[in-house]
Amino acid sequence: MAERAYDVVVIGAGPVGENAAARAVGGGLTAALVDxxxxxxxxxYWACVPSKALLRPGNLLAALRRMPGIDHDGRLDPAAVFARRDAFTHGGDDSAQVEWARSAGIAPVRGxxxxxxxxxxxxxxxVLRARQAVIVCTGSVVKRPPVAGLAELPGELVWTSREATxxxxxxxxxAVLGGGVVGTEMAQAWARLGAEVHLFMTGSRPLPAYPAFAGDAVADGLRGDGVRLYPDTAVERVSEVDESGARAVRLAHGGREVDADRLLIATGRRPATAELGLDVVGLTPGAPLPVDDSGRVxxxxxxxxxxxxxxxxxxPLTHQGKYAARIVGDVVAATARGDSVNSSPWSAHTATADHHAVPxxxxTDPEVASVGxxxxxxxxxxxxELDxxxxGSALHADGYAGRLRAIVDTRRDVLLGVTLVGPDTAELLHSATIAIVGEVPLHRLWHAVPAFPTISEVWLRLLEEYGL
Incomplete structure (x- = not known):
């Protein structure tokens, strides 16, 4: 049996694993990256990048339709949309990523x-032996709902987020099961590409983890694109049906039935730990790995x-995973060098933002952006709250509709959270994140003058609404 030794072995070669390995190597260690x-x-290949590539053309077309003086007869060309998406995912070819790992001094291992x-x-x-640490960055996998008949459906009829992107x-x-982020984004993307979309939600509105005004705004946006919403609806059974020789899926709910050519499962994800052999170290396979703020299990x-x-x-967000990976890579390297590890909040060795400022x-259209x-x-x-x-928003689009909610610590007059809903509000999010992480007093934010005429003027209106 072959055996090799490295200072660090990273399991999982996504963006999180890549960052962990790169930081360890940057700290003077050797690293293997396995996937x-x-x-x-x-x-x-199957999530953030391709999904946004599918969504962006439809969002741009919708923005054009909100602007007078522009020919509004344009339609999406699905083949061109798919080609652009495939350019971003390199058609599934990961050779450039493997070469990047090698050029960064990381040993890629496939298996x-x-x-x-x-x-x-x-x-x-x-056998790979880690002189210092093993870092697990295997991500998550789709969580399938306990719907009768789902396990018996032929695979070609069922999509997960991978097939949807x-x-x-x-x-x-x-048909889409689940009104969360994946369900709403993919329902809108495929509706704009020409599909008749049915979105089933067990709650009363999409995006149940967000304030009601956010879910309501997204529901209106989905309906505007022809998506048929089924709130407070539990699908009881799914089954395969034959429609003149073509396979389809039948969804039964509350005595009614809906037929679809494909069924997208978008009911959440779970940590990908089932096949890692965690029982060897006394941990539960399939469960999340409990870590401290330095990333140690x-x-x-x-x-x-x-x-x-x-x-x-x-x-469970790529950017937060990369943030945590940079920290754990630095901590492992510092420990190997015999340097002290700073465990105080907001230090280079502590993932404090996970508790206070997750953006x-x-x-979707409208976008929903939140932090804290x-x-x-x-x-x-x-x-x-204010509209x-x-x-800036009036000039951005005719009939611009958006809303902001800020949560303020009134004892210190600092922001604890911001939620924004409206076209292109994502571009306002990092300024909110900086204000929260930096604990900038609101009286100081008063002196951060927003440029005219931009949507950022809403920051001034927020401070005025608060009473400054």
Whole structure:
């Protein structure tokens, strides 16, 4: 059996694993980066990148239609949209990512990895020994709902987020289970590409984790694109039906039925830990890896097992995973050099933002962007809401409709959270993130003068609404 040794073995070669390995190498260590699929990971080939490539043309077309003086007869060309998406994903070819790893001093290893002992990872029979740490960055996988008949459906009828972002044929009818981020984004993308879309939600509105005004705005946007919404609806059974020799899916709910050519499962994700051999180190396969703010996994003697990204269950977003990966890579390198690790909040070795300032964008039309708290959590906090109605938004689009909610710590007069809804509000999010992370007092924000005429003028209106 072949055996190789590295200072660090990183399992999972998506953006999170790449960052962890790069930071470890940058800190003077050697690193192997292991994956059994594509280097570049879920985000690059089946999630963030292709989904936004599918959404962007439809969002641009909708923006044109909100502007007078422009010919509004244009339609999306699905083949061109798919071709542009494939250019971003390189048609699934990860050779450039593998070459990047090599050029960065990282050893790429392709195969299925399992933890088989202390600081030991076995990859298809080859043993990789980690002198310092094993870092798990395997991400997450689709969580399938317990719907009767789902397991019996032929695979070609069922989409997950992977098929929804990589398919190059527009189905005549698409049913979507789940009104969260993936469900709403893909429902709108495929509706704008020409599919008849049916979106089933167990809650009363899309995006249940967001304030009601956000979900309501997205629901209106979806309806405007012809998406048929089924709120407060549990699909009880799905089955295959034959329609004149063509396969289809029948969804039964509340005594009614809907037929579709494809069924998209968008009911959440779970950490991808089931096949890692975690039982060897006393952890539960399939469960999230509990980590401290430096990325070390709790309950493993010696502190050699670390993790970052979706696999920890903390903040399942690519940018937060990369943030955590940079920290854990630096911590492992510092420990190996014998340097002290600074565990104080907001230090280079502590993932403090996971608790206070996690930004996220839902790239629907309208966009939803949020960071920090979305609801007031109790005494000493105040929610301030207002419509985004400034000169900049009026010029941006006729009939511009948007809303902002800010959660303020009234004892310190600093922002704790901001939620924005409206066309192109994602571009306002980083300024909110900086204000929260920097704990900028509102009286100081008063002196951050927004340029006229931009949508950023809403910051001035917010401060005025608060009473400054």
């Amino acid at each position: 059994h699929e594509r280097f570049g990971g879920e985000c690059s 299925h990895a399992r933890i088989t002992g202390e600081r030991e990872v076995t990859v298809d029979g080859a 990589s398919e190059s044929t527009v189905p005549a009818r698409l 709790s309950g493993v003697d010696g502190g050699w097992l670390c993790a970052a990204g979706d696999v920890t269950g903390r903040a 996220q964008v839902v790239f 708290l979305r609801e007031s959590a109790g005494p000493g906090q105040r929610a301030v 985004i109605a400034v000169a």
